[in-house]
Amino acid sequence: MKTKFYLKNLSVKILRDRNNIFFILLLVISTIMLIGSMTFKNNIDYYIEENINKNIEFRTIQVSNKKDKSDFGKNELLNIEHVQDVYNSLYGTFSIDSDFASEKLNGKITPMYLPKSTTIHSLVGSKFEENDKEVAIIPKNFYPDSSVYNFKIDEKNIIDGESLIGKKFTVTYYTKKFENMRVIDDKKITKTFTIIGVYDNKEMMNFNNEIFIPEKDLNEISRARTPQNDNPDIIISQFDDYGFNVVVDNLQNIENVTETIYKHNFLNVDSKTEIDKTTVDQIKFSCYIISTISIIVIILIIFLYIKKKAINESTFIGIYRASGYTKKDIKTLYIFEILITCICTYILGAILSIIMCFILKNTILRAITYVGYDIKIYLIDFVISFIIIVLVSLISSIYIINKKLKCSIIDLIESRE
Numbered sequence: 001m002k003t004k005f006y007l008k009n010l011s012v013k014i015l016r017d018r019n020n021i022f023f024i025l026l027l028v029i030s031t032i033m034l035i036g037s038m039t040f041k042n043n044i045d046y047y048i049e050e051n052i053n054k055n056i057e058f059r060t061i062q063v064s065n066k067k068d069k070s071d072f073g074k075n076e077l078l079n080i081e082h083v084q085d086v087y088n089s090l091y092g093t094f095s096i097d098s099d100f101a102s103e104k105l106n107g108k109i110t111p112m113y114l115p116k117s118t119t120i121h122s123l124v125g126s127k128f129e130e131n132d133k134e135v136a137i138i139p140k141n142f143y144p145d146s147s148v149y150n151f152k153i154d155e156k157n158i159i160d161g162e163s164l165i166g167k168k169f170t171v172t173y174y175t176k177k178f179e180n181m182r183v184i185d186d187k188k189i190t191k192t193f194t195i196i197g198v199y200d201n202k203e204m205m206n207f208n209n210e211i212f213i214p215e216k217d218l219n220e221i222s223r224a225r226t227p228q229n230d231n232p233d234i235i236i237s238q239f240d241d242y243g244f245n246v247v248v249d250n251l252q253n254i255e256n257v258t259e260t261i262y263k264h265n266f267l268n269v270d271s272k273t274e275i276d277k278t279t280v281d282q283i284k285f286s287c288y289i290i291s292t293i294s295i296i297v298i299i300l301i302i303f304l305y306i307k308k309k310a311i312n313e314s315t316f317i318g319i320y321r322a323s324g325y326t327k328k329d330i331k332t333l334y335i336f337e338i339l340i341t342c343i344c345t346y347i348l349g350a351i352l353s354i355i356m357c358f359i360l361k362n363t364i365l366r367a368i369t370y371v372g373y374d375i376k377i378y379l380i381d382f383v384i385s386f387i388i389i390v391l392v393s394l395i396s397s398i399y400i401i402n403k404k405l406k407c408s409i410i411d412l413i414e415s416r417e
Contacts, residue, residue, distance in 0.1 A: 023305045024345045030301060031349025031385060032356070034294035038381040039357065041287035046376060048275060055205040055372075056115060057273040059254060061246040062089055063261055064268040073266065077246055080260050082253040085115040087215065090222045090242045095209075096173045100144035104157045108146040109171070111221060114212040115247045120204075125165050125197030132214045137197040138164065141370065143208035151367035153208065161198040168194050176227040183227045191217070205372035245272060295388060302389070303396045306338055310404045317404060318412025327405045335397045342393040343386075350382055 065072035077086045091113040101107025114120075114128065114137070128135065142159040170192045174185035193213065201208055248257045254271060261269050310317075320330050354377060361375045404412075 020341065023301065024341075024348070026301050027298065027342070027345045027389075028349040028352065030294050030297045031346055031389070032353050034291055034298065034385045034388070035350065035353040035381050036356070037287045037290035037294065038384065039353075039375075039378060041284055041291075042378050042381065043376055044280065044284060044287075047373070048280065055273075056118065056247060057205075058271075058275070059248045059251050060272040061248065061254065061258055061261065062243055062268070062270050062272050063246055063266045064243040066266065072244075073264075074244060076264055077244060077261070077266070080246075080257060080264070082249050082257050083246055084117040084249050085247040086244050087113050087115070087247075088219070088222065088242055089245045090226070091215075091218050091245070092210075094222075094225060095146060096171050096221065098144055098172070099170045100142075100159070104154070105143070105145040106147075107144050108209060109144045110207070110210045111171075111213045111218055112206065112210045113215060113218055113245075117247070117249070118204075120197075120199045122200035122203045123197055124162055124199075125195075127197060128212075128214050133216050134191065134193050135196045135214065136169075136193040137199055137212040138195055139201040139206070139208050139210065140198050141201070141208055143370075145209060148207045148209050148370075151370075153367055153370055158208070161195075164195045165198060166195065168192050171221075173221060173225055175224045178227045189224055191221070193217075202370065202372040202374075208370055243268065298389060299392050299396075302342060302392045303400075306393070306396045306400050309338075310334075310400045314404065314407075314412050318407075318409050321409045322413065330405065331398070331401050334401050335394065338393050338397040339390065342389050346386055346389045350385070 063073075063077065065074075066076075069076070074086050077083060092110060095108045095110045098107045098109050100109070120127065120137070122140070123137070124140070125137070127137070138161045140161045142161045142164070143153055143157065144159070145157075147153070170190050172188065172190050175187045175189065176183050177186040178184075199212070201210060246257070246261065248254050258269055258271075317330060317334075320333075321327070325333075357375050357377055361369065365373070365375060
């Protein structure tokens with residue numbers, strides 16, 4: 001009956017203790033740091049293990065061409081094991097104007113090459129056929145504007161790509177020529193495309209203005225935009241001077257393919273995009289350090305809080321014993337109170353962590369989610385931090401209360417500590 005009365009008034013006892021406020025604040029901050037560091041580290045791991053393989057750029061090797069070959073060495077590269085596709089490195093490096101331009105959008109789009117072996121899982125509509133020309137696959141959330149490269153997207157101006165399937169659009173570009181030591185626009189060219197499909201650019205980590213068009217059209221536009229130079233005294237890159245992008249089937253085969261390309265006497269072999277492993281390791285190490293510090297702080301906070309609580313309430317513990325409470329009753333009461341306090345504090349910290357992730361995702365990091373970068377919340381992070389807090393509070397309370405209960409009733413009641 002006494003125990004039931006104690007438990008019934010437990011919430012009042014916890015809330016009225018002013019010492020709990022400072023303890024709860026410190027534990028909430030430590031919990032947020034622990035969950036945040038683990039979440040950040042797991043998001044990095046997910047990005048590296050999952051997203052990089054989705055982004056063709058990370059498994060693409062840049063290679064100089066062989067000018068002494070009629071095909072500049074393209075077939076030779078295609079015949080190398082694990083090579084999926086080979087295309088001109090100029091593709092996807094420039095933007096052109098389109099009639100999607102409006103008062104709010106400048107209409108800039110980037111025509112991209114779609115490797116033949118690539119499967120678009122999110123595709124709505126049709127993919128290119130072998131001899132297709134003047135067709136396009138655009139992003140689902142289409143944003144024809146150069147501001148996407150600065151991660152500036154106004155959601156109100158996003159165009160629903162699916163609503164455009166079957167419709168035509170026109171692009172405008174200029175041929176280039178070299179005049180008075182400068183590259184200038186020459187002839188204006190317009191080209192009309194029919195939208196046959198829509199893809200989710202997040203799947204491939206592309207920007208929202210990057211559209212896929214057939215290689216024949218890319219080749220035509222790229223050649224037209226490359227400055228023509230008839231003066232042998234002036235050195236300027238022509239279309240055929242550009243190298244190749246070699247698409248490898250898997251990230252793990254990059255190194256082997258690179259070595260094989262070197263054996264075929266190709267020059268300037270280098271990964272198009274790669275992760276700085278040193279920087280990634282440093283970031284992950286920092287996460288481990290923050291997690292470790294957070295755990296140590298949590299242990300110290302809980303231990304010192306329980307110790308101080310036991311000292312401050314020594315007289316009450318003596319009164320409980322004098323009133324007929326057994327040592328088991330008192331131990332149960334205090335362990336339960338401390339566990340409830342720590343668990344409620346953890347829940348508050350966990351909720352605040354989720355809210356902070358949600359706010360970051362929808363404010364500061366909102367724009368980069370459009371290209372496949374996202375914050376994921378992992379249940380395992382919350383489970384681990386919960387277990388740590390429960391175990392620490394349980395072990396600490398059992399140790400300190402047991403030690404306190406070894407004292408006599410008189411010593412406890414007369415305690416002035």
